[in-house]
Amino acid sequence: MLHRTILAVALTSASAVHSQTNLPFTLDWRFEGPAAPYFAAIDNGNFAALDLNVTVAAGDGSLDAIPKVATGAFPVGMADINSLIKFLDQNPGAPVIGAMMIYDKPPFAIIGRRSLGIDDTPQSLEGKILGAPPPDGAWAQFPIFAAENDLDVSAITVEPVGFPTREPMLAEGNVAAITGFSFTSYLNTARLGVPEDDLVTLLMADHGVELYGNVVIVNTDYAEANPEVISNFLQGVAEGWAAAIADPEAVIPLLISRNPAADAELELRRLQLSIEDNVATEWVMENGFGIIDDARLATSLDQIATTYEFVNAPDASLYFTNAYLPEGGFSLAE
Incomplete structure (x- = not known):
């Protein structure tokens, strides 16, 4: 049984x-x-x-x-x-x-360093070097972000970077800001030793990108x-x-x-x-x-x-x- x-x-x-x-x-x-x-x-x-x-x-x-x-x-x-x-x-x-x-x-964002002249305004990107991987989703939306905030894109030097080198270049000061996902690039850069109070996140959704x-x-x-x-x-x-x-x-x-x-x-x-x-x-x-x-x-x-x-x-x-x-x-x- x-x-x-x-x-x-x-x-x-x-x-x-x-x-x-x-x-x-x-x-x-x-x-x-x-x-x-x-x-x-x-x-x-x-x-x-x-x-x-x-x-x-x-x-x-x-x-x-x-x-x-x-x-x-x-x-x-x-x-x-x-x-x-x-x-x-x-x-x-x-x-x-x-x-x-x-x-x-969306997590599309610009991650920058205050010590390199980036603040909480999109206009602070003008006159700076921006690191952006060509296939990056955030970089793909950057023209919308720029248009919504009347940025002078001719005043921004865009440096094509690879995904593996993006955050290291920001940490080393070779670029003042990078495009990326907010929760990825911010934390990856902080992990490389950049103090979090030196990092600023410009979430595109908070600056006109719908x-x-x-x-x-x-x-x-x-x-x-x-x-x-x-x-x-x-x-x-x-x-x-x-x-x-x-x-x-x-x-x-x-x-x-x-x-x-x-x-x-x-x-x-x-x-x-x-x-x-x-x-x-x-x-x-x-x-x-x-x-x-x-x-x-x-x-x-x-x-x-x-x-x-x-x-x-x-x-x-x-x-x-x-x-x-x-x-x-x-x-x-x-």
């Missing part, structure tokens, strides 16, 4: 595991602090409770993640919505769309065939972010278990900065997590058009859908 009971339990467990939908998810970047919420959703059982077996893959930028989802190699992923907009303009009809806004404020940031993207063919899977996935993502916001320290070990070489203290700071500056914004806390403001998206399209020539007339409905979100989005309170 005991053997039959054990066998029945084993078969039931196997059936439960088998019933879960395997869902590979690609990030746009490496396993750093802001990736911890997705591991929290896995390890805390949020995805499993929704009958999902989610696996997370590291990425190498939005231009790497978007094609992975568009081709169906990954049904879901993470990418910068501005890169997605340009991708869809250049690849009309590609089966990919934004389905859940994560960064209400763009959105990273968004969960879905393959539209997969989503249309599996709408409940996508809705459940987005719910699990929201629960993971709610856990990270409630206790950032608790989710960092889940990240470190996937990236043992990472500095836990550094990644905690990175996660906290992303929460404060990009995710749990005043607008999100008042209106809901995951949704967008249609008027703001329209404004962002106008801003993109100031530096990018659309091949096709921009259409907001091609870039974001709330079809898989609850009305009013999610609450970030656990």
Whole structure:
């Protein structure tokens, strides 16, 4: 009788595991602090409770993640919505769309040193050397930032730099400022020994840039065939972010278990900065997590058009859908 009971339990467990939908998810970047919420959703059982077996893959930028989802190699992923907009303009009809806004404020920023003449005003960049990696997402938005703040770009010397040398050049004083993600370049420069009170962050979103940031993207063919899977996935993502916001320290070990070489203290700071500056914004806390403001998206399209020539007339409905979100989005309170 005991053997039959054990066998029945084993078969039931196997059936439960088998019933879960395997869902590979690609990030746009490496396993750093802001990736911890997705591991929290896995390890805390949020995805499993929704009958999902989610696996997370590291990425190498939005231009790497978007094609992975568009081709169906990954049904879901993470990418910068501005890169997605340009991708869809250049690849009309590609089966990919934004389905859940994560960064209400994008982390595009200028990181400068006060000792080298950079202060809290964009105009302080004039007459200085700005280090910018050509493929950098923040550098791609710099023309909008410059236009919104009436900067004399001819008075700014732009020094093309590589990603590995960007923060070292700022730390060594070879450039007065750099473009980058706020929570990445700031902390990486401080880690190189630059006192934090010597660093200034000019978040582009605080200086006239109305763009959105990273968004969960879905393959539209997969989503249309599996709408409940996508809705459940987005719910699990929201629960993971709610856990990270409630206790950032608790989710960092889940990240470190996937990236043992990472500095836990550094990644905690990175996660906290992303929460404060990009995710749990005043607008999100008042209106809901995951949704967008249609008027703001329209404004962002106008801003993109100031530096990018659309091949096709921009259409907001091609870039974001709330079809898989609850009305009013999610609450970030656990």
